[in-house]
Amino acid sequence: MSTRQEVAAPSEKEQQVLDRIERARRRRAKVKEERITLAHGSGGNATQTLIDAIFLESFRNPLLEPLEDAAELTIAGARLALTTDSFVVSPLFFPGGNIGDLAVNGTVNDLAVSGARPLYLTAGFILEEGFPVADLTTIVDSMRAAADAAGVSIVTGDTKVVQRGKADGCYINTAGVGLREHPGRLGVATVRPGDAVLVSGPIGEHGVTVMLARGELDIEADLVSDTAPVHELVAGLLGTVPGVRAMRDATRGGVATILNEVARAAEVAVVVDESAVPVGTEVRGASELLGIDPLYVACEGRIVAFVDGSCADDALAAMRRHPLGERAAIIGRVKEDPPGLVLLNTVFGGTRICDLLVGDPLPRIC
């Protein structure tokens, strides 16, 4: 009896501390560093702080503020989606793709998950003095092939060359516009308790492939990047399931980062069953060896979808009808409390928080 009180008393105090922390987390973000570090590009907390405190602070406008993958513009009655993305992957060539198809698919996917039909892309190249023309040709050929596969045209571009040592071979920026034909309102702010969370296939394959392709780890695995355009899969989903609320492509920072962004934006809790998350054996093995969590590893052809709970099975069936979605799965559900957090029911049968990642285990994977 007395022991019970001893146990209960500190937990009340603990709760006060935890409340204080949550208040601190909600305070306006500030960049404390004097210089940019690699962490600012990791897609985790530091990136979000940089975006909130520097970019959003200066550029603030209603179109930017939702911080979705693509901005929605209404021009002369047409609803357009506009997005941009830069690619600095190292190495430039990896099993399953190269920086070229990555640059096309990445922008196509940002448009697709915002509910738009991708139409036109731009391509900007920053090349390092001495870069082999043969490599550039290979990269550009894969861009054209990827554009053909996604039904988009690359309609304008730009080229800059910098001195040797001032860039790492080749960087590419792409921007894209698409037409939003889907009548409903999509966006992470519309996610609500009761929704189901789906992923369209096994996670982490791109990130692990690129890391192994660097050859620094002396680990070999039979793995290829998952880079692919998801526009058809998304169109299939939107065309048959009315209750789709939001979609994201799980690139830098992986699925866990997306879930955290949604939990914060919609002020809901996301509860994930670890055993339901599809992860290939090679990715699991490499992750166990390296001490990383596949939930935080980038994909380049996987989407995370939030759908009305009553449509979960239909959404799963719709995803599985597309070759890219054969191994899609329902991985969790949205709840009310505790808002802003992602919780994980572990395979082991325990529970824990699955927070935004700090620091970057895998820099420059896209």
Added chain:
Amino acid sequence: MRFVDEFRDADKARALSAKITSLCEPGREYKFMEVCGGHTHTIYKHGLEDYLPENITLIHGPGCPVCVIPMGRIDDAIHIARRPGVLMTSFGDMMRVPGSGGNFFDSNAEGTNIRMVYSPLDSLKIARQNPDQQVVFMAIGFETTAPSTAMTVLRAAKEGIENFSVFCNHITIIPAIKAILDSPDLRLDGFIGPGHVSTVIGCRPYEFIASDYGKPIVVAGFEPLDILQSIYMLMLQLKEGRSEVENQYSRVVPWEGNLTALRAIAEVMELRPYFEWRGLGFISHSALRMRDKYAKYDAELHYEVPGVRVADPKACQCGEVLKGVLKPWECKVFGTACTPETPIGTCMVSPEGACAAYYNFGRFTRTRVREASIS
């Protein structure tokens, strides 16, 4: 996946949990320290505390090498890295450990070249690729990583690599455990012994814990069922009035340790008279330095290091957390001024640090998380 899934079986965990609970004496509180940061990480990552009855508390020990490195040594490392022509290498965990003027990432943003490596041997590869640079490996870790540093030095000597040296910060686990046992403000019922360190040093060095201090210790593996079984073995020892060294991790840990690894350490390194541990202060014979025979590879001799002792920030209570006197959340700056992004104390840096593990994985009270995930 074989060799992983077997050790994460929820049914077996439930069965062990019931056996542990049945060994609890009503009204008695049990406190066990997991010495190793790898265990702390496993405990939080898998939500292992959900399986423990409320009167068993796990205290997170000092076995996270990143957590116990004093600020002054980080400053020394950055001082070396700033010398022209120096390319420093270190383990990824080190990159975010704050020195008095920032961490390695900040230092790189200001012009140093400090790179992450997965193995000390990678530093030799880098040294061969950059013959015009002096490659300095910032070595940290317990007896777990000291053999690979030693092997790297031996290989450098064999291959005649001239542009490589080691800034040695290796520490030893036994003096730290002894310091904790001698700490007056802590009452422990037993230890979950460090598995990785024990693959090198074996189980014999822990015998004083059982014989002189009368505490049970079970050397444990790193999968969640390993830890749960070790807690069961500790509870059984207490129930039966025993205090012994037991080896739960016998599939990896030989009782006598790894003699080849120990010989490599002994060949290259020797004990320092004393070394500063963050939070624990100076502990005698608790760290390793390069032997004179390998002075050529000793960065501390090549480069003058300031060696200034930097006091921990006043608000930081890492010392109390490392000794298990405070739970992470009881620290005054936990989660507000000190977070994984902007750590004040080292315990918030490494994913194996008690504060970082608690902040990332266990921040909410267990009941609230459980209610949300079950209902």
